Amino acid sequence: AVVSTQSTGEMITKHCGMTYSGMGPDFRLLVRKARKIAQQYYLQFDEEIPVSQLVQRLANVMQEYTHSGGVRPFGVSLLVAGVDQETPYLVQCDPSGAYFAWKATAMGKNHVNGKTFLEKRYNADLELEDAVHTAILTLKEGFEGQMTEDNIEIGICTSDGFRKLNRTEVKDYLAALN
Numbered sequence: 001a002v003v004s005t006q007s008t009g010e011m012i013t014k015h016c017g018m019t020y021s022g023m024g025p026d027f028r029l030l031v032r033k034a035r036k037i038a039q040q041y042y043l044q045f046d047e048e049i050p051v052s053q054l055v056q057r058l059a060n061v062m063q064e065y066t067h068s069g070g071v072r073p074f075g076v077s078l079l080v081a082g083v084d085q086e087t088p089y090l091v092q093c094d095p096s097g098a099y100f101a102w103k104a105t106a107m108g109k110n111h112v113n114g115k116t117f118l119e120k121r122y123n124a125d126l127e128l129e130d131a132v133h134t135a136i137l138t139l140k141e142g143f144e145g146q147m148t149e150d151n152i153e154i155g156i157c158t159s160d161g162f163r164k165l166n167r168t169e170v171k172d173y174l175a176a177l178n
Contacts, residue, residue, distance in 0.1 A: 011162050012034045012080075013038045015082050015084070016083075016157070017080075018080045019153075021079075021107045021108030022075045022076035026075050027076050027078075029074075030058065030074065054082070055099050062093060062096070073096070077107050078092065078093040079093075079107055083157055088157065090103065103124065104118045104122040105118065106118060110141065113141050113142055114139075114142060117137070122134065148174070149174065153165075
């Protein structure tokens with residue numbers, strides 16, 4: 001049996017996490033760059049980088065790669081979730097360096113159906129538990145095969161910070177839907 005520890009969601013700062021659709025190695029490189037950007041900001045200003053500034057600086061890095069000689073553009077779209085002073089952010093960043101803020105979104109394979117599903121289900125008054133259930137149902141829309149705690153990851157970003165749910169918590173959410 002082969003056990004993979006590769007993660008599709010990563011913490012960047014205490015209050016910010018990131019996931020992707022596309023090429024894994026490009027994502028890992030951008031995670032390192034994002035963490036470095038955040039750390040440089042912290043060393044200079046002695047506070048955590050605002051999510052909007054982190055996304056802008058990361059998008060600038062991605063955009064530079066679209067027109068620099070000798071390098072190819074990043075083959076990855078990013079989804080960055082974070083909280084600044086109780087204000088939640090969900091931002092999608094494309095390989096071109098363009099970025100868009102969302103209330104809820106889907107990306108990757110079958111993203112059109114996911115967005116349509118979210119348009120019908122999402123409202124601003126969702127409690128955290130309901131939001132997680134809606135996210136899982138959105139994933140189920142285009143998921144091939146059986147969805148288990150081994151093949152999905154769930155990240156939650158609240159005013160307390162960003163965290164990924166452990167396998168037991170994911171299993172409990174999946175069981176509650178069945």
